[in-house]
Amino acid sequence: MTRKHCLLALTFAALALGALACTSSTTSPDGVLAINLRTGETRTFEDDESVPEGWATCAADMTCPDALACSELDETACIVRTDCDPTYAEGPPDSPDPFVGCGSLESECTELECGPAPGAPNFMCDDGSWGGPGPCARGADGVCGYAWRECPRTECEVEECGPAPGAPSYMCEDGSIGGNTGRCIPSEETGECGWEFRDCPPPPTCADTDCGPAPGAHPRCSDGSGSDTVCASVGGVCGWQFECGGCSPADCGPAPGADFLCPGGDSAATICEPSAAGSCGWQFYCPGE
Numbered sequence: 001m002t003r004k005h006c007l008l009a010l011t012f013a014a015l016a017l018g019a020l021a022c023t024s025s026t027t028s029p030d031g032v033l034a035i036n037l038r039t040g041e042t043r044t045f046e047d048d049e050s051v052p053e054g055w056a057t058c059a060a061d062m063t064c065p066d067a068l069a070c071s072e073l074d075e076t077a078c079i080v081r082t083d084c085d086p087t088y089a090e091g092p093p094d095s096p097d098p099f100v101g102c103g104s105l106e107s108e109c110t111e112l113e114c115g116p117a118p119g120a121p122n123f124m125c126d127d128g129s130w131g132g133p134g135p136c137a138r139g140a141d142g143v144c145g146y147a148w149r150e151c152p153r154t155e156c157e158v159e160e161c162g163p164a165p166g167a168p169s170y171m172c173e174d175g176s177i178g179g180n181t182g183r184c185i186p187s188e189e190t191g192e193c194g195w196e197f198r199d200c201p202p203p204p205t206c207a208d209t210d211c212g213p214a215p216g217a218h219p220r221c222s223d224g225s226g227s228d229t230v231c232a233s234v235g236g237v238c239g240w241q242f243e244c245g246g247c248s249p250a251d252c253g254p255a256p257g258a259d260f261l262c263p264g265g266d267s268a269a270t271i272c273e274p275s276a277a278g279s280c281g282w283q284f285y286c287p288g289e
Contacts, residue, residue: 032057035064038077070104071143078102101139109136109144118146125151156184156193165195172200173233173254203250206231206238215240219269219285227271244273247280262286 031044034055042064045051058064068077070084078086078099085105088097111117114136122132134147158164161184169179178200185196208214211231218226221244232241232249241249252272260268268284275281 033062033064034058035067037065037068038073039080040067040083070102073102075099075102104138109138111136113144114146118148123151126154127152153186153191156186158184160184160193161195167197170200171254173203174201176200203233204238206233210238211240218242219271219287221245221271221273222283227269227273242269242271244271245280247272247274251280252282256282260284 031046032048032051033042033044034051034057035042036055038054042058043055048057051057056065067081070078070081073081073084075086078084083105085103086099087101087103089100090097117136118133120133122130125131129152131149131151134149136144136146138144139147164182165180167180169177169181172178176198178198181196181198183196184193186193208231214229218229219242221227223245225244227242227244230241230243230249231238233239243249249272256270260270262268263286266287268286271283271285272280273283
């Protein structure tokens, strides 16, 4: 080969290498493969110039750069990513819970990533939950560590609630206290301290099978008619009740908590019936009356 031919060969080789160097490594007959670094979506574009901002081109073997870490994402991208988990704080009742961070679901943390375990013991809170150090886990920022849980506050200082209300309290059918309980407690929704007002729980719905076998004898009402037998809740427990004159146990209110003993030593039947004034109430009747 002459010197001139050798120079020409070298020139053609250099031009070929230059052409390869100028050709995108992701260009294929179908276009350029790129990845959205926020969402992890891959898509083919016509050429490098068509790849939008926030996307990165992939290599010739179709391997793409890693997407952004979950901790770097906003709420929208975090929801789209299947390897990420959005975290929300508890907000006020009239607004949605605020987004506070994006954690990773990609892998569990190892004890090596969390470091030495805290030496503090766990303890039981007043509400029955456990406080203290938690397990090795990945936080909303994507960092592994031992989360510390404080016990939820269950009582407030009286001064934090202000003057005590004059509203009354009353006994519920199940024996608990309703109305003004006299407790100064934090609100479950806002955490602000206030005086507790409690509604009575609804009485259980009773079916005949809940009361067992019906009594064989029906006490008589004050007008001489026989009483009706109704399976109803008394003190939160289903049992057979006697009613007269259209008064149901619900009309008479909570049943007396103690039995009335008759002269013969038997317990008096407790009957819900109207009084002389026409209001429903509990009456005691001994056998033979």
